[in-house]
Every structure is written in C-alpha cells, then in structure tokens.
Amino acid sequence: MNTEIKIEKDKKTSKPRGRPVAFDQDKALENALHVFWSRGYEGASMSELVEALGINKPSIYAAFGNKEALFQKVLEKYISGPAGFISKALNEPTAKLVAEKFLTGAVEFFSDESHPSGCMVVQGALSCGQGADFIQSELISRRRQLEEHIKNRFDLAIVKGDLPKSANTANLAKYLTTLHQGLSVQATSGASKAELLAVIELALHNWSTVS
Amino acid sequence: MNTEIKIEKDKKTSKPRGRPVAFDQDKALENALHVFWSRGYEGASMSELVEALGINKPSIYAAFGNKEALFQKVLEKYISGPAGFISKALNEPTAKLVAEKFLTGAVEFFSDESHPSGCMVVQGALSCGQGADFIQSELISRRRQLEEHIKNRFDLAIVKGDLPKSANTANLAKYLTTLHQGLSVQATSGASKAELLAVIELALHNWSTVS
DNA sequence: CTATTTATGTACCGAATGGTAAATAAATAA
C-alpha cells in the first residue's frame, strides 16, 4: 500500500532495512552475460547460471525475477557495454568512416578472445523452442533497431553531403548489418581475425562504387 | 551372429521377414526436416517431432536411432535436396556467374515461403547447450565444407582464366559464405526478398573491382 | 533486549526432456 511512500523516504538517508545483499549484482550480471553469450538463451540452463554466478537459485530469482528477466537485463548490459563500439562507430564524421569503423570494430570485437565470440544479439536465440519466442522477437527487434540507427546516420550523411542524394540508405544499412551478422556466425565457427579482416576488406573495397 | 549372411541373402529376392513398416520413411524425414529447420536441433522437441511425423516415438527410435541420428539424416536430406541449388551454382561457367548464382539462389531459397526461412546449416545449432556440442561441430564443419567447395571452384576459375591469378580464392569464398550466413539471419528475422536482393546487388556490384 | 524486515540455504515442486520395456499386432517360413 504505502510502499511507494517508503521508497521515497529512504533515498539516501536511512540504511536498508533487512539483511543486506551478499553479492555484487553487477558482477553477477557480468557472469550471467558470459553464460548467455556463449550458450544462447535456451542453451544456458539455470543450474549453469547458478554455478557461474556463485549465488543460490532463490537469490537469483529474488534479485532478477526469472530467467527471461535476467536475460533482458544482461542484454541491456551487453548493448550498453561490450557492444558499445557500435555507438562510437556511428559517431565517425563521414558515412564511409562509419561503415569502416562499424565493420572493423565488429571484427575486433567478435574475435576478441577475452570474451565469448560473435554477437549475443545474433546468437542469443536465432532458432529456439516454443518457450523462447518472446526472447527471439526481442533479439530480432534489437537487430532491426541497429539497422535503423545506421540508416538514420546515413540519412544524416546525405544532408551533410558526404553521401550522394541518390544513395539508398536503407539498403546500405541492411548491407552492413547482413555482413555484421555473417561475421558473427563466422567468428563463432572459428574464423580467425585475419580471415574476417580480409572479408571486410573485400566488402569495403567497393564502398566508393556503391555509394 | 549370422545376421550379416542373412542381409546378404535377401538383396531383392525374398520379402522382408516380419511386420512391415507402416509409414513412408522418406516422408517422415521430410516432416522432421521441417521441424528441425524451423526450430533448430535443440529447439525441436521429440514430442513435436512425434506429432509432426505422425508416428509413435518408439517407431522413430527403431527407424532412425535417436534424436541426433535423426537430425543427421535430415541434414543430409536437406543438403542434397532443398540446398541443392548450391551445387548448381558451382557449375556455372565463370567465377562471376558462380558468385551471382550462389547469392541470388540463396536469396530465392531463404525467402521461399513454401518452407522454413533461412539456412538449416546456419540456424540448426549456432549456440546451444552442452548436449548439442556434437551437432554444433557438425554444422560448423558443413559450413566449412561449403566454403572449401567455393574456393576450389575459384581455383579452377584461375586455371580456366576467368579469374586473375592474383585473386585470393580463400578470401573470396569466405566473403561469399559470410554474406550467405548473414542473409540467412536476415531472412529468419523477417527481411523480404526484395530487401535481400538489394543487399546482394550491393555485394555483387563490385565483383569486378574485387576479383 | 524484542520485533521486524530482508536475504540466504536447503530441499523440494510439477512439467517436460530424451529414451525404453513390454505386450501386442502383422507379416513370412515351415
């Protein structure tokens, strides 16, 4: 009833009431990220997550809700964290530099051995059982969002004059995300960084031809 | 003990001994293909398969072994059947035509609504739980095989003279399969045929630039 | 101190998973 009032009250003043949480939530999310990233949503079992987080199951549920909610939180952490190179790429001054940075950044990222290979948004639930439909849609939507962001950036490039007015920005964006997704598959299939770099060199070679 | 001798005996002569199989094995595999293709290896449950095949579970196990063996048989059927357009593409007379046919064939195939979208070899087990490691490796190996086939075809093109000796055939092959895999992801994410065609038009536009 | 609140650990839940034992049905062989 009056929980809202209580929450208002202890902004920073009073210490929380009951037994304190005994683990670092952010660290826990990072560990969960590693599991979901390498195994996908369905491939990651709760028991595996329990082991990786070092927390008992009821504490996970108390802190994050359920498996689906945990995945969503991990997903946001992934996008704003490890996958943050994408935003940086979009801030490059010209369309050509955006494309270059986006693809080279992806290659660097996908083949970085300090974390699971490939893109979590691609591998998370490409195909899945009935129970994961919602997560699948969510990931599809995230991929679309990225495509939209790139298209918007290219629309801006037309305004700024570093992309011809005749350029089809939607097609260019889809071209880049298609490569991005293909690179992710290649990376998780064992392709080396050098191989992936060669691929995007071919793909970028014709940027002037194409736009 | 002497089963081998028996098998030798009834090549075509005597009718099989016991109760006859009551279902069309090939039709069953085709139904199983549909399930695995749309749900992936782990996403497809045995109960779903039982329903789709219209056969009771023990009969499936008697006929095909287990879930893994069934998937393998389905996979071979997929590669030699629906995915047969790839072999045809490789038989085109020039490297450029091979590339064109390979990509346009993939787009046609991935967006054909008479069967599940995308490529089963890509979506089958991109990420998975511990139990599907073997299938995952199998699919990775199949993707590599395709890449190898394309490379070999391009090596031949160098000999035949329709590809310059300076061309890096391995890189070209990886470029094409990366696009192929990206197109598969896009198709299962709802991209239209027209959109995919626009993507490969961009990708092919620079073939002369690149090879 | 006691009362209250919140988090933890143990032990468990029903449902779904892949897989099978055992009885029965349908064919051929003799």
Next chain:
DNA sequence: TTATTTATTTACCATTCGGTACATAAATAG
C-alpha cells in the same frame, strides 16, 4: 497350423528443466 520375426502401441523410466516453500541468518528499529 505353429513358430519366428519385426513393427506398433501403451505405458513408463530417470534426468533435467525453470521455479518456489520454508526455515534460518543477518541486518535495523524501537
């Protein structure tokens, strides 16, 4: 006919799945 062989059906198995009830531990409030 009877014996043998193979396939089908029903009913079940152990394990794992995601998720939780419940008792207890650790903090603050009074």
